[in-house]
Every structure is written in C-alpha cells, then in structure tokens.
Amino acid sequence: MQGKKTFKDEKELLFSLSAHVPEHNFYRRLKQQLDLSFLTELTRGYYGKCGQQSVDPVVFFKLCLVGYLENITSDRKLIEHCSLRLDLLYFLDYQLDEPLPWHSTVSRTRQLYPEALFESLFDRVFSLCVEKGMVRGDTQAVDSAPVKANASMDSLLLKQPLESVQQQEADKQRMLQKNSKPAQPITAPAHQLRKLEKHHENLRGTFTSLGSTHEKAQLVSNKTHYSPHDPDARISVKPGKARKLNYHCSMVVDTAKGFISHVRADFADGRDSQHLPSLVTQVQGRLRENGLLMQELLADTGYSNGSNYFMLRAAGHHRLDSRVRDVQARDSGLPL
Template identity: 90%
Template sequence: MQGKKTFKDEKELLFSLSAHVPEHNFYRRLKQQLDLSFLAELTRGYYGKCGQQSINPVVFFKLCLVGYLENITSDRRLIEHCSLRLDLLYFLGYQLEEPLLWHSTVSRTCQLFPEAVLESLFDRVFSLCVEKGMVRGDTQALDSAPVKANASMDGLLLKQPVESMQQQEAPKMRAP
C-alpha cells in the first residue's frame, strides 16, 4: 500500500539548535573562534541612555559579516536568509522560536554610526576572521560570460544629429 505523508505542526517542540549544526560547519567554527565582545564598549557612546533596548552590537556586526560573506546587500533579504538557516541562527545566538529583528532595525542601526566608525569596526571584525584563518583573501572570483563579437568596420553607421523632434530621422549613411 502506498504511504502518504501528512504534516502536523508541533505545538511544543523540544529542539537543541546546537545539536543540529554540525561541528565542521563554517559558522559554528566562526562562532567558536570569534570574540566580538569588545564591540559593546566601542559602540556604547552611539546609543541612548533610555528608551527601548536596541539590537546588540555584536549581533549587528555578525549580521553585517553574514551579509558580506553571503553576498547579500538587502537588509530584508539578509534577515529572511538568516531566519531560514539553522547555522546562521546559531551563529547569531538566536533560538529557533525566537524571531529575528526587523530588517528596518538593521538599516537604522547602520545610520546610528558615522560611516567612518562603521567601516573601521567592520574592518576590525573582518580582520579577526582573517587572523583566525576563517577567511582568506587569496582567491578572486570573477563573473563573466563569453560573448562572440560580431562587429565589422563595414557595418558602421554614421549618426546624424536630429534638429527637432518632429522631423523624421535622417537616413543612416554607411561609413566610407
């Protein structure tokens, strides 16, 4: 008899995220190697003293790093991408049932820091990755597609200036 799979959503789930991210996973190893606790002190002056609690600067810079490493330039797409991957949730320190922040929070946090400070801190985070041997800069990838050229000097056309929009286009002349 043919089996049939039906999906039942769990109301309660006992799940260990760390048990489901393999030891050899890049982001698991990066989490073990990377200590970004220094960011809290370096960014403290850019945050207010009252109001709602903001995004942890360590989480923010980890998100920036993921965006850089995964080549994701959209904050909306970055948050969606991270919410779908167990290893990224583990790297960021989020639980499976814990919702990630809004994409606009990432954008607003970027605007919180002056550009030079943001770039300097990210460079420091990235340098730590390089120092730990997790990221290298010795390989370059280029995206290109070969296109067969189909050009001939005999096929060149001279462009004629158009004096007004109401005149018809001047006939094209072949180059001598």
C-alpha cells in the first residue's frame, strides 16, 4: 500500500536536542573541550547593573567562532544559519524553540568590546591548545593576504591641505547640521607628491595615446585620496588583480598541527617586510608565556629585505640564503 506523508505542525513537542546530536559531531566535541565560562567575569565591567539583560558573552563569542568556522561574514546570515542547525543550537546552549539573539544585537556587542578583550580570549584558547599538545612552537610559518574593505573605489575623495582641514574642524557645528564628514589632510611630503604627479602625467600620456578615458582607477593614490566610508582602508593591488580598497591581514601558523598562533590586521599600503619584525616579536612573546621556543620561521620572499637580514644576523642567526623561501630565526630574546 502506498504511503502518503502529511505534515501537521505540533503545538507541543517533547524533544531532546542533545540526543539528536551524534557523539562524533564536531561542535559537540568542541563544546566538551572549550570552556569559555571565564568570559562572564572578564566582560562584567562593560555592562550596567540594571536594565534589560544582554546576550550572554559566552554565546556571543561562540557565534563569532561559528562565523569563522562556517565562513560566514554577515551577522544576519549567521543567525539564520545557526537556527537551522541542531548541532549549532546545541553548541550555543539554545533549545529548538528558543529564539537566537537578534543580528543587530550581535553587531552592537562586537562594537562594545575592546580589542584587548579579543586578544585575551585568543591567548586563553592558545594556552588550552598548548595543554592539549596541538602546538609545538619550534617552526612557525607567516604569510599575508589582502582583505577587501566594504568600500568602493568610486567613492574616493581628494584629500585637502592641512589648513583647510583645520578650518573644517573649527566649524564642526556647521558640518553636523549638513550631515557631512570631515576631510582628511594631506600628510605625504612634498617630494613624494611631486614624484606622484610626474607618474600621473606619464599615465595620462599613455591613456591619450591608447584613446582610453578610464583614468580614475589609475590616477588615485593613498597619498592624495581617501574613502569617506572607510577611512582606514587603503588602495592596494596584487599582480594580476584590480586595484581595490583593502586591509592587510598577516597570519602566523604553527606547522605542527596548522594552529594559528597569531593574526593581525594592518593598513594595506605597507610591504610584508615592514611587518615582519613586530610579528616575530609578538609571536615569540606568546610562545614564551606558554614555555615554547621558536627555532625556525618560514616566510616567502616578500618578507625579505636587507634590514630584516641584518637584524637576524645581529641576533646570531645563520643560514640566511636569499635563494630559499624561508628565514631561519632562533629565539635569543632580542627584539627583532
């Protein structure tokens, strides 16, 4: 006899969420190993003593972790995604019929906490992974990638002379009434601006000879232009890619288990080699706090320059061959 399924919405349902999440499920095992209860006391000072209850800080940071693991950058999509997954609801300590936090609450909570709090959480999780034997520490690999800013190249504005910006700052009330944003001053030295103008003149000549009229994408610079929507974004380009407003993300990974030992965001108008000394110093400090010693650092040729080689040699390091794509650095306690 042929069967036919008819859906009938239950008004009352006895349902055990933990019974429907398998023991081998990743988020169930992660929940058993990751104890974030210390965040309650760590974040207590950012809340008042009366009023409506906020989202649990532990839930907020678990949502951030899920967003990273599931590659979801939108808070709205993150909440929708979690509401459709039994294992994620169990990981967040929410029942099947319990509404998750509103997506705007997640965004406001992210703005509430300072950067130091996120770093404290990173250090605590790093220490937990060291205790579990997931971090060896002797070999670290560093690389970087541009992260696209939420701003368009078409929205770039020309920076104003410093005197003009000071005049605008003195008239803040007028700007607030017009709902305008203050301009950024030109901070580049005069000789750099002259060199940039000469380069732009050469480009204009090339455009004229080719009959092209699309000059704006080629004739902007971080020295003379800025984004009013995201002033911290910088114009950058990778070989074979279009110029965009980006951030510079550096990441250091322990090669034993592929665990991230350090991550940092910087302005996108700097070279990789400029960030290497501070990255090494920060990674060395975190490893020392956990009783580990970095003996070798792997990096591509973008991190190589004379200054970095000189500092590494001054610290007593050897086998610095520019033909290979790694830099060996033995921890001597000296700042790099």
